[in-house]
Amino acid sequence: MEATEKRGFFGEFGGSQVPADLQKVLDILEEQFYHFKDDEEFNKELNYYFTEYVGRKSPLYFAENLTAKCGGAKIYLKREDLNHTGSHKINNVLGQILLAKRMGAKRVIAETGAGQHGVATATVCAMFGMDCTIYMGAEDTKRQALNVFRMELLGAKVVAVEKGQGRLKEAVDEAFADLVENYDHTFYLLGSAVGPHPFPSMVKHFQAVISKESKEQHLAKEGKLPTAVIACVGGGSNAIGSFADYIEDKEVRLIGVEPDKAASITEGRPGDLHGFRCIVLQDEEGNPLPTYSIAAGLDYPGVGPEHSYLHTIGRAEYVTVSNEEVLEAFQTLSKVEGIIPALESSHAVAHALRLAPTLSTDDSIIVNISGRGDKDVEQVFNMLK
Ligand SMILES: *Cc1c(COP(=O)(O)O)cnc(C)c1O
Numbered sequence: 337m338e339a340t341e342k343r344g345f346f347g348e349f350g351g352s353q354v355p356a357d358l359q360k361v362l363d364i365l366e367e368q369f370y371h372f373k374d375d376e377e378f379n380k381e382l383n384y385y386f387t388e389y390v391g392r393k394s395p396l397y398f399a400e401n402l403t404a405k406c407g408g409a410k411i412y413l414k415r416e417d418l419n420h421t422g423s424h425k426i427n428n429v430l431g432q433i434l435l436a437k438r439m440g441a442k443r444v445i446a447e448t449g450a451g452q453h454g455v456a457t458a459t460v461c462a463m464f465g466m467d468c469t470i471y472m473g474a475e476d477t478k479r480q481a482l483n484v485f486r487m488e489l490l491g492a493k494v495v496a497v498e499k500g501q502g503r504l505k506e507a508v509d510e511a512f513a514d515l516v517e518n519y520d521h522t523f524y525l526l527g528s529a530v531g532p533h534p535f536p537s538m539v540k541h542f543q544a545v546i547s548k549e550s551k552e553q554h555l556a557k558e559g560k561l562p563t564a565v566i567a568c569v570g571g572g573s574n575a576i577g578s579f580a581d582y583i584e585d586k587e588v589r590l591i592g593v594e595p596d597k598a599a600s601i602t603e604g605r606p607g608d609l610h611g612f613r614c615i616v617l618q619d620e621e622g623n624p625l626p627t628y629s630i631a632a633g634l635d636y637p638g639v640g641p642e643h644s645y646l647h648t649i650g651r652a653e654y655v656t657v658s659n660e661e662v663l664e665a666f667q668t669l670s671k672v673e674g675i676i677p678a679l680e681s682s683h684a685v686a687h688a689l690r691l692a693p694t695l696s697t698d699d700s701i702i703v704n705i706s707g708r709g710d711k712d713v714e715q716v717f718n719m720l721k
Contacts, residue, residue: 343370344533347648350641352532354611358512361519366534368439373541378434385430386545389463390420394546396553396702401672402689409563409695411688414550414704416574417677423707424543424574425456429525431542433460436523443467443522447511449476449504450632451483452707453527458492468492471510474502480632504636505624508610528571529640532611536576536640543577550702551581563699564589564691567706568683569601569654570633572640574706579652590652591691592643593683595662598627600639601647601654609638615647630659630719631679631712661686666709666716678707679715 343366344350352362372378386392395418399411416424436444444466448454454470461468470487474496477484484494500506508531515524529539547565554562565582567575569592582588594602600617607616609624617625617637624637646652657665662679665686670676677685681704688703695701709716 344537346642346645348606349613349644350533350536351613352611353608353613354512354532357516361515362532362534364519369435369534369538372435372438378438382431382434385434386427390426390430391418392545393549393553394418396550396557398557399673402669403692405672406689406692408693408697409691409699409701410697411692412554412562412700412702413673413675414546414578414702416546417675417681417705417708421456421459422710423452423456423678424546424577424704425453425527426459427545427577428527428539428542428573429453429456429460432523432525432538433464433466436466436525437464439523441466441521441523443469443518444525445469445471445511445514445522446525446527447504447507448472448527449507449635451476451480451487452633452711454487454492454494455483455490457525457527458487458490461492462490469514470494471497471507471514473504473507474498476503476507505610527573529573529576529642530571530610530612530614530638536612536642539573540576540580540642543573544580546574546577546704547579547581550578554700554702558700561585561588562702563695564591564701565704566591566593566684566688566691566701567704568593568631568634568680569639569643570636570680571638572643574704576640576642578702578704579646583646583651590646591687592652592654593687594654594656595627595629595631595634595683596656596658598629598635598637599656600637601643602656604637606644612641614638614641615644630662630715631683633678633680634683655687657683657686663716663719665689666712670709675705676709676713677705678709679712681706682709
């Protein structure tokens with residue numbers, strides 16, 4: 337059992353610090369995930385939906401205009417924004433819902449902050465005819481009324497959580513409470529590479545399709561590995577999916593980009609949050625600090641345990657960008673390439689704009705465009721006017 341005991345730890349990070357009744361449920365989930373992740377039928381079905389429903393593979397697009405503008409490394413964009421529902425989140429929800437089906441669940445629950453993971457979950461529940469309940473902080477339901485409607489349109493029930501500050505943290509607490517109560521027929525579909533084991537490993541597994549594809553695509557186009565891979569980091573799912581297949585390729589620089597006002601890795605220190613150990617933005621007493629990102633999807637004081645580890649051992653670099661740089665990058669990619677990136681993804685673009693000119697024309701970098709910016713156009717309009 338030694339191998340099993342080590343599962344879920346990345347150095348000192350990760351693990352599972354939850355009450356015994358929840359741990360029992362997570363043990364079943366772990367067992368089922370490791371059973372099905374290499375199952376041929378399971379992967380055949382997952383691939384079918386990736387291709388037919390999501391529209392994979394997503395292109396690795398050579399951003400020729402942006403490259404010329406920066407002068408330096410070739411810039412490639414991994415177009416996760418072209419996926420059905422407009423972001424990388426669909427990769428994870430599809431994987432997990434197929435697992436939920438295999439486990440005999442009739443009901444799916446999820447947490448959501450701004451609503452993006454809630455919408456992705458409601459989407460696959462609609463397709464698979466699953467009963468779907470989304471927990472969302474009451475404050476967030478007010479600020480994101482359109483996403484609440486979107487989830488309801490897709491047939492989900494949205495529960496506004498009034499407790500505490502009525503934000504993401506309380507939504508997560510309610511979802512776990514529901515899971516403990518109803519685990520015999522309910523599956524908790526978690527949205528990022530965070531939370532207690534096995535969630536970070538499971539989410540990475542399903543998001544790794546991003547780097548598996550990009551590596552093949554880059555090799556086909558350039559005949560070698562990229563110099564660097566850049567992705568934005570909230571909880572860390574699109575970044576760990578973009579890095580996964582390159583972690584062993586030590587010559588490839590892996591760069592995670594955080595908002596300077598929600599810089600968990602850059603400004604935090606080890607701590608415990610939501611039942612796992614990671615680097616947390618916290619005050620002297622260890623209370624999580626409030627974060628202020630213009631990108632709702634990056635507004636989280638913690639980060640996935642594997643990123644915490646990759647940072648500690650120096651395998652990946654983590655940098656920050658300012659709101660001004662993000663807004664500039666959002667507009668630049670729109671104008672130069674005709675691609676409006678999500679504000680989250682614009683963080684990665686912003687760093688690419690800084691890095692590319694410092695590299696040579698023999699270098700190439702892959703920027704993960706985690707989502708499309710249609711959802712952010714109104715917000716940017718209000719910020720720029
Ligand atoms: C949710 C979201 C993110 C942040 O989540 P990660 O788990 O860090 O990937 C980034 N980009 C987009 C488009 C998102 O919807």
